[in-house]
Amino acid sequence: MILVIDVGNTRIKAAVFEGATLSEIFVFSKIELQKNIQNILKNFEKITNMVVSSVGDVEKRSFLEYNKVLNVHFLSHQDSFPFHNCYATPKTLGIDRMVLAAGATLQFPSQNRLVIDAGTCVTYDFIDEENNYLGGAIAPGLRLRYQALHNFTAKLPLLSLESPDHFIGTSTTQSIHSGVVNGFVYEIDGFINEYKARYSNFIIILTGGDTDFLAKRLKNTIFANSNFLLESLNQTFQYKIKND
Numbered sequence: 001m002i003l004v005i006d007v008g009n010t011r012i013k014a015a016v017f018e019g020a021t022l023s024e025i026f027v028f029s030k031i032e033l034q035k036n037i038q039n040i041l042k043n044f045e046k047i048t049n050m051v052v053s054s055v056g057d058v059e060k061r062s063f064l065e066y067n068k069v070l071n072v073h074f075l076s077h078q079d080s081f082p083f084h085n086c087y088a089t090p091k092t093l094g095i096d097r098m099v100l101a102a103g104a105t106l107q108f109p110s111q112n113r114l115v116i117d118a119g120t121c122v123t124y125d126f127i128d129e130e131n132n133y134l135g136g137a138i139a140p141g142l143r144l145r146y147q148a149l150h151n152f153t154a155k156l157p158l159l160s161l162e163s164p165d166h167f168i169g170t171s172t173t174q175s176i177h178s179g180v181v182n183g184f185v186y187e188i189d190g191f192i193n194e195y196k197a198r199y200s201n202f203i204i205i206l207t208g209g210d211t212d213f214l215a216k217r218l219k220n221t222i223f224a225n226s227n228f229l230l231e232s233l234n235q236t237f238q239y240k241i242k243n244d
Ligand SMILES: Nc1ncnc2c1ncn2[C@@H]1O[C@H](COP(=O)(O)OP(=O)(O)O)[C@@H](O)[C@H]1O
Pocket: 007, 008, 009, 010, 011, 012, 118, 119, 120, 121, 141, 142, 143, 144, 161, 208, 209, 210
């Protein structure tokens, strides 16, 4: 069994896999990390490998200390990935984006793929049908937009995510919800339409903490899977074992 851990900038997501089958998912904050890992290892005694992808500020040694009891692998740019990386600054490319690109390449062979990860940030990653990773985009995520409006103005309240009543906001609250939610949806549909104008035959995968909220609001047809990064982590590790 493999324990995969995705350290994002908001939350940590972990999953236990038996082969390709996902047994259980865990979501927790940075301060609950040790407690959660210990519980998972206690409940799944057959875990032999821990695979970590981190873009957050958790110390590497928080994971490496488990090396005494199992094999810990901290994914890095030095690992083998199933695509050709065309990013101009490959060393600064987020390891989460590399894992998403690997998952898309392995799960959807011989086609163009666009992965949209709506987490703390929304990231776009494009891998063409010849398995070239071309890059994409980074923009503020949903919650970050609400926070930014509050943090960088004197008068705007901090709101939590809510569907706007209308396109035309009729109050401060409704104007913020319309600006954040409608703006975000238009932006994502706009990006997808630009990719469509340039490429045919491509699959769009939507993942991240805001997947379910967004999936029903987008005009474009997408393949929504909030576990795509965790599944891709498992696949990236299997690929690494085969290719090392
Ligand atoms: N319990 C929660 N705590 C924080 N964010 C949440 C929660 N549930 C849903 N979200 C949404 O998930 C997004 C963060 O997604 P996630 O994929 O966990 O981010 P990251 O991978 O960057 O840590 C936020 O924009 C927020 O709107």
